[in-house]
Amino acid sequence: MKNIAIIMGGYSSEVEISLKSGNVVYNNLNRALYKPYRVHILKEKWVVLDDNDMEFPINKHDFSTEINNKKITFDCVFNAIHGSPGENGVILAYFQLLGIKHTSAPFYQMALTFNKRDTLSVVKAYGIKTATSVYLNQGDTINENEIFEKVGLPCFVKPNNAGSSFGISKVSKKEDLKKAIEKAFAEDSELLIESFLDGTEVSIGVIEYEGKLKVLAPTEIVSENDFFDYEAKYLGKSQEITPARISETKLKNLNSVAKKVYKALGMKGFSRAEYIFIGDEPYFIEINTVPGLTSNSLLPMQAKEAGIPLDKLFSNAIEEALK
Structure with missing residues (x-):
């Protein structure tokens, strides 16, 4: 035992x-x-x-x-x-x-993927599409015009190292940028500002299952709020549709990119990544390496769709780790 x-x-x-x-x-x-x-x-x-x-x-x-x-x-x-x-x-x-x-994955891979900025620089090197972004560290001089020129409006302001959508704001008016930056800096000393991608948002789990890489069914995120924020994630302010209502072409492209990202980042065990479609192309947003595991969390729902109940999902993670 x-x-x-x-x-x-x-x-x-x-x-x-x-x-x-x-x-x-x-x-x-x-x-x-x-x-x-x-x-x-x-x-x-x-x-x-x-x-x-x-x-x-x-x-x-x-x-x-x-x-x-x-x-x-x-x-x-x-x-x-x-x-x-x-x-x-x-x-x-x-x-x-x-x-x-x-x-989980080895500590370096986990540290890397917890840092949104560094994750983006790695996946970009593998030809994965991402939003346009600007990085700021606390204390940097903030040139608002330069930021808007690069990312446009609306845009997202996010802490670089934080999960569950804490400290994230969607900025639709120029005058709201300062407040959004302060909110993100309350969570972290580094932040990123990203261009808004207007398309279907999906979240997709990739796990190691019985010795092979397994891409799970994607979930489509339809948020009642302005974006998939904390309330949308945990307080039921969003519709999560598994499997996502996307075309065969989109699904094929998503599965291939999801696998490529998992390998490029040296992942092990669980992962769940967010993408937004522009046309048929998935743009990578971010990856979670310890996704929520409650019965209404996305990864367990996706596993269930693949015929993997919770006890199998968890015992498989342990067996893969012990190998």
Whole structure:
């Protein structure tokens, strides 16, 4: 019986969503194969919870714990931390040092893909189409005319390293740019401003499944809000249609680009990327390497469409990691 640490929580504004994802993994893991443990990785403490929610501290020296005088070590870590330190690779570097296997890509790939700007520069080098963008670091002189000349209106202002659409604004009027920049800088010291792509938005999961790369059915995002923001993502302010209502040509192009992006970024395990179609061509927006795993999250819905139930989805991630 393999001991599995499901790490959840994290240090970012996505802590609640991560706890939800982690608990879904915990509740759906096959008990005949695994002994799962809920591990809360929080700024103030790293603890393991037993079935009665009693907390036992994690020994950071070797990532073990002691429950009822019995030392417990883990065969594999299931990463369900959205944001820092799970999705940006920080904790994965620690696991690599300790020689503990985990369900995500190596720490460098995770750090790279958490940085929107660096991800875009890599995929562009592989000929993947993206929106036009401008980068700003805190303290830079802001030349608004130069920005609008490059990206036009409307445009999006996004923190460079943040998830779940925190700190993102759509700017439709020139006078709103300053406020949008301040909002993004509240989340991060780097930001990017991107041109608005007007087309069908889709989100598509690519995973390693039974030793092969598997592209899942895409989901079409129809947001009631101005864009697929936090409310649209988590508070039901959007329609998510799986499979997306797109033509065969679009689907073929999307599948091929999605695979190419996964390989170009050196991904492993789960990923879910956003694209917007201009004509039949998908333009890459961003990639999530620890996508939401609740039953109404996009990746599990796409897996279900492919005939993969949650327990299979999660046990496969562990088996791929243990290989």
